[in-house]
Amino acid sequence: MVYTAIDTFYLTDKQLKNTPSRKDGIDEATETTLRRYGCDLIQESGNLLNVPQQVMGTGQVLFHRFYCKQSFSSFNVKRVAATCLWLASKLEENIRTLRRIINIFHIIECRRENLPLEHLNTSSKKYLELEADLKRCELQVLKEMGYICHVELPHKLMVTYLEVLEAPHQMIQEAWNIANDSLRTTLCVQLKSHVVACGVIYTAARRCYVPLPENPPWWELFDANKKDVDEVCRVLDHLYSLTKVRYIPVCKEDGSFTMCNTSLDSRSQPLAKEGASSGPLMLDDANTRKVEAKAVLKSKEHVTDEKERKSHKCKKDRFRKRKGARWLSRGVDKK
Incomplete structure (x- = not known):
């Protein structure tokens, strides 16, 4: 490599x-x-x-x-x-x-x-x-x-390796998802991208129950060793066992992107499992205000529509009266 x-x-x-x-x-x-x-x-x-x-x-x-x-x-x-x-x-x-x-x-x-x-x-x-x-x-x-921002992601190498191994489409998609998840760990600053790619393929093969050649070991073809591949698998297994991530305020600087001072960052929130649904945070006052605002807006729209309808009807009546008077005057002139 x-x-x-x-x-x-x-x-x-x-x-x-x-x-x-x-x-x-x-x-x-x-x-x-x-x-x-x-x-x-x-x-x-x-x-x-x-x-x-x-x-x-x-x-x-x-x-x-x-x-x-x-x-x-x-x-x-x-x-x-x-x-x-x-x-x-x-x-x-x-x-x-x-x-x-x-x-x-x-x-x-x-x-x-x-x-x-x-x-x-x-x-x-x-x-x-x-x-x-x-x-x-x-x-x-x-x-x-140091103004050196070169980054080598494992995705391109991983796709090439999977083509060499003739992996099925399901395994390729699973490996791609795992490669995305691997970027949430420190593997990118611990091991080179070709090693991470091999570890991702190994994990995807186990999940999809796809056998890969082990005699000789397939990872040796891509310049990786068993110890590093096992380390990648261990880190990924640990990642998937963690609870759902929450913000923890440890910095004194205000990192909020909202323009108001209301923020839930500093509040302690219970952690939930990664796959579990923790449900939205209940803010009754805010929800009530939203419902009231929608109701007021709807009533205003209704009043506006009613006024426009009455105005249009009055215009039509005035037009008909003027038109009738005009024809009546013409009939009087002819007589």
Whole structure:
């Protein structure tokens, strides 16, 4: 496997256990949750922006690399996630404007926290401060990367390997989904992409009950060893056993994308299983206001329609009277 000299951002297990976040007192579970939360934001916003998976994957890798250099307590996870997606869209030549990205993150935050979807005033002071903060954050990300932002995702190699192995379509789709999920872990900063691709294929084969050649082992054909493949499988199994991710406020900076001060970020929320439905947060007052507003709007529309109907009827009556009077006057003149 040939790699360029710029593909060198890989950490050992010891370095991953001694990240800047750990030095600031953030435990492993919290750091893992925040990494997953940021990657989920990038994936969801990327889907809403209709960008290719390459853009979302590049943004997630840049996100992981940045927090290997900086602490979650120093940089808000929401702002960094938005910045990494914006930077990735430019790196992959599928550019989305900063205004669109801010708008999408604003919508996602309102949806996740059951807040009313307010108008995003692009000329307000808070919006301009948010825009300037993301631009500063982009420069910080580039600085920490040394302006080397080359990313090699496992997807392309994985598809090639599956074609060589003559895998069925079901297994190819399963492997693609698992490869997307692998970007929520630190595998992208631990192992090279061809090793991650082999681990993803191994996991997909077990799920789809597809036998692969083991004598000789198929992964050796792609320059991978059993130890690294097992490590990828272990990390993926651990990922799928975790509970549904929730935001944990550890940064002093305000990372909200909403223009109001109401936010549920700082509230403690119970965790639910990944596949379980936790249900929406109940905000009775907000729901009541929405129902009342709809009722008032509907009544106004009804009154307006009634007024327009009466006005139209009056106009028709006046027109008929004028027309009748005109014909009557003509008949009198003839006589």
